[in-house]
Amino acid sequence: MKLVVVSAGLSVPSSTRLLGDRLAAVAAPAATAPEPAPAGVRVVELRDLAVEIAHTFTNGFPAPALADAFAEVADADGLIVVTPVFSASYSGLFKSFFDALSATDEDALTGKPVLIAATGGSARHSLVLEHALRPLFAYLKAVVVPTGVYAASEDWGAQGLDARIERAATELAALMAGLSGPSRQSKGRTPPPKRDSFEEVTPFAERLAALSVPGPSPAP
Numbered sequence: 001m002k003l004v005v006v007s008a009g010l011s012v013p014s015s016t017r018l019l020g021d022r023l024a025a026v027a028a029p030a031a032t033a034p035e036p037a038p039a040g041v042r043v044v045e046l047r048d049l050a051v052e053i054a055h056t057f058t059n060g061f062p063a064p065a066l067a068d069a070f071a072e073v074a075d076a077d078g079l080i081v082v083t084p085v086f087s088a089s090y091s092g093l094f095k096s097f098f099d100a101l102s103a104t105d106e107d108a109l110t111g112k113p114v115l116i117a118a119t120g121g122s123a124r125h126s127l128v129l130e131h132a133l134r135p136l137f138a139y140l141k142a143v144v145v146p147t148g149v150y151a152a153s154e155d156w157g158a159q160g161l162d163a164r165i166e167r168a169a170t171e172l173a174a175l176m177a178g179l180s181g182p183s184r185q186s187k188g189r190t191p192p193p194k195r196d197s198f199e200e201v202t203p204f205a206e207r208l209a210a211l212s213v214p215g216p217s218p219a220p
Contacts (some may be wrong), residue, residue, distance in 0.1 A: 001031055001039040001078075001176060002040045002042065002075060003027060003031065003080065004041075004042045004073055005021070005043045005044065005080045005081075006020075006080070006082070006097070007020045007043060008082065008090070009045075009047065010084065010091075016084050016119045017043075017045070019119055019149065020043070020082040020117065021043075022165055023117060023165055023169045023172075024041045025169075026165060026169035026170065026173075027115070027169035027170070027172045027176075028040075028041050031172070044073065049066050050093055053096050053097055053100055056104075057100065070100075070104055070105065070108065073108060077112075078113040078114070078115070079109075079112060079114045079115065079142075081094075081137070082117040082119065083118050084119050084120065085118055085119065085125045090132050107141070110140075110142070113143045113172055113175035113176050114143065115148070116137065116149075118133065118151075119150070120150070121152065125150070126152070130148070147164065147167050147168040149165055
């Protein structure tokens with residue numbers, strides 16, 4: 001099982017990358033529990049791909065390094081996506097990466113579990129998760145984890161951030177385990193036959209008759 005972190009942090013070191021790493025550190029072991037080996041983690045640093053991303057829009061095809069990043073994302077069993085907040089939304093680099101990815105493969109994120117996260121200088125930008133990131137990945141047909149994680153500058157080292165990381169990463173791990181194929185408990189069992197949803201259709205006339213109001217009784 002493979003977990004990919006997409007980080008749009010620009011600085012080195014980066015609080016955006018740090019948040020992605022902390023989320024992955026919880027999600028990777030939980031996704032494969034009770035097996036001892038955690039999920040493999042790959043990190044895609046968009047800072048290193050900025051030029052290739054820009055050229056994709058003018059050339060019409062990704063350079064080898066960017067194509068490799070697209071392949072990592074498409075092959076992942078789960079994604080952690082983290083962006084800094086610019087102008088009350090995700091960064092342009094972050095959005096451009098996923099625009100280029102969907103232009104190359106519009107189904108790359110279909111059905112894929114995605115944990116959304118963001119960093120910013122103020123807690124006032126925390127709604128960026130709901131008004132920007134969640135609609136974006138819902139549009140890309142991903143399965144977005146219910147809990148997102150926003151970390152403002154004052155959150156680092158304060159109470160509450162660890163609990164949010166634990167909750168969101170555990171939800172991602174559960175989705176990864178649930179969508180990666182048959183559960184461990186059901187391996188080796190014969191799956192029940194699928195029922196055709198049209199096998200037990202009630203005729204429309206019968207439904208209509210059940211709703212009709214009986215008329216007045218005939219006169220004696």
